[in-house]
Amino acid sequence: MKAVRVPKERAEEVRRFAERIGAKDKGRLIVSREDFVEIPVADGFEHLFEEFEIVEQSDPVFTQRKSLKRLLKGRVPDEVTPSGYKIIGDIIMVKLNDRAKKYAKEIGNALLKLNPRCKAVWCDYGREGMLRKPRVELIAGEGSETIHKENGCKFKFDITKVMFSLGNQAERLRVARLVDDGEVIVDMFAGIGYFAIPIAVHSRAKRIYAIEINPDSYRYLLENIRLNEVENVVPILGDSMFVTPENVADRVIMGHIYCQDFLPVAIRAIAERGIIHYHESTPEAVIDRPIRRVEKACSKAGKKCRILNFKKVKNYSPGVYHVVVDAEVY
Numbered sequence: 148m149k150a151v152r153v154p155k156e157r158a159e160e161v162r163r164f165a166e167r168i169g170a171k172d173k174g175r176l177i178v179s180r181e182d183f184v185e186i187p188v189a190d191g192f193e194h195l196f197e198e199f200e201i202v203e204q205s206d207p208v209f210t211q212r213k214s215l216k217r218l219l220k221g222r223v224p225d226e227v228t229p230s231g232y233k234i235i236g237d238i239i240m241v242k243l244n245d246r247a248k249k250y251a252k253e254i255g256n257a258l259l260k261l262n263p264r265c266k267a268v269w270c271d272y273g274r275e276g277m278l279r280k281p282r283v284e285l286i287a288g289e290g291s292e293t294i295h296k297e298n299g300c301k302f303k304f305d306i307t308k309v310m311f312s313l314g315n316q317a318e319r320l321r322v323a324r325l326v327d328d329g330e331v332i333v334d335m336f337a338g339i340g341y342f343a344i345p346i347a348v349h350s351r352a353k354r355i356y357a358i359e360i361n362p363d364s365y366r367y368l369l370e371n372i373r374l375n376e377v378e379n380v381v382p383i384l385g386d387s388m389f390v391t392p393e394n395v396a397d398r399v400i401m402g403h404i405y406c407q408d409f410l411p412v413a414i415r416a417i418a419e420r421g422i423i424h425y426h427e428s429t430p431e432a433v434i435d436r437p438i439r440r441v442e443k444a445c446s447k448a449g450k451k452c453r454i455l456n457f458k459k460v461k462n463y464s465p466g467v468y469h470v471v472v473d474a475e476v477y
């Protein structure tokens with residue numbers, strides 16, 4: 148579900164334009180996020196907004212909410228009816244608060260009715276541990292394997308075994324677009340190919356080492372390499388702490404929000420000079436902690452580093468951000 152991310156001061160102008168040409172998705176509301184607003188656009192209109200970033204909405208707000216309420220009238224109290232939900236491939240993911248849980252079945256069936264192309268509704272309870280395993284429960288329909296399309300890539304996976312964060316979509320495309328011809332990349336937390344596949348599809352990288360520890364994710368990584376018909380991804384099943392190749396990379400992706408202990412390994416993976424994309428989940432009060440951690444790890448390894456970029460990827464929880472640091476290491 149695509150949206151155009153527009154600075155607030157240009158929102159009105161872009162909204163009018165989107166409505167005039169029939170590009171605005173009438174099923175979703177405009178959502179305000181910090182300095183930006185997301186204007187929902189229907190598939191096939193993205194190229195008309197090239198000057199802006201196109202994002203996959205992590206929590207779209209549907210105008211159908213009224214219909215969902217109407218559909219549930221008399222059976223589910225208005226105040227527990229969910230205000231939003233996500234669609235990944237042909238699966239609906241919804242968060243329910245404690246009061247809503249006892250109406251899960253009714254809510255699930257109503258969501259399927261509103262989204263007839265979807266096959267199942269799963270309640271989303273978050274993720275756990277270093278493997279970021281999803282905690283989910285089926286509330287309507289059936290099936291957990293899906294193919295999600297994003298940024299011109301296909302991601303096949305089972306939502307009960309593997310996480311998928313719609314909110315990281317813009318970051319996945321941003322990094323793919325930074326890659327120069329002939330680069331060697333090391334993706335230390337590859338999952339099902341979240342970064343490796345878009346890089347292979349959108350750049351002319353020479354080789355992308357994609358390391359993944361979870362056999363379920365690794366199996367889908369292999370499948371996604373085939374599905375997207377890419378040939379330069381080298382999948383490695385193992386713990387990146389021990390299997391990361393050394394002195395090979397122009398770019399290292401550390402796409403895990405708890406990976407500070409892996410910084411020395413990432414630095415050793417860099418050939419002579421290269422870029423590390425370091426992710427972290429950081430409370431607002433210590434927002435520059437990731438930069439300090441990268442600088443400290445470089446100086447400990449006897450390397451210099453230059454911070455190229457620091458960016459919030461998304462809100463992680465109240466007052467906590469998922470951020471990324473791009474650092475050149477030499």
Ligand SMILES: C[S@@+](CC[C@H](N)C(=O)[O-])C[C@H]1O[C@@H](n2cnc3c(N)ncnc32)[C@H](O)[C@@H]1O
Pocket residue numbers: 277278279310311312315319335336337338339341342358359360361364385386387388402403404
């Ligand atoms: C949270 S996911 C990455 C999400 C991704 N950044 C995105 O754009 O959505 C992190 C992945 O790292 C894997 N992982 C965790 N520890 C690992 C390790 N020591 N070595 C290799 N992979 C690891 C997990 O199994 C998971 O697939």
